[in-house]
Amino acid sequence: MPIYEYICNSCREKFSRLQSVRESREGIDCPKCSSGDTKKLISSFCCSGGDSGLSSSGHSHSHGGGGG
């Protein structure tokens, strides 16, 4: 369930709210001043680029000893 951020234009209060299917309507009341003048903020997800490079190094030395 995605969480959207809202900001109140009345008291400039930022709050997050779960965007449910039922609550797909616009117009979220501010939990602080109960004002309907709120605006939904656009939250941009930034995906961290990961360098893909698997370096596997492993040399196994087997010593063969022959005891006489």
Ligand SMILES: [Zn+2]
């Ligand atoms: Zn408010």
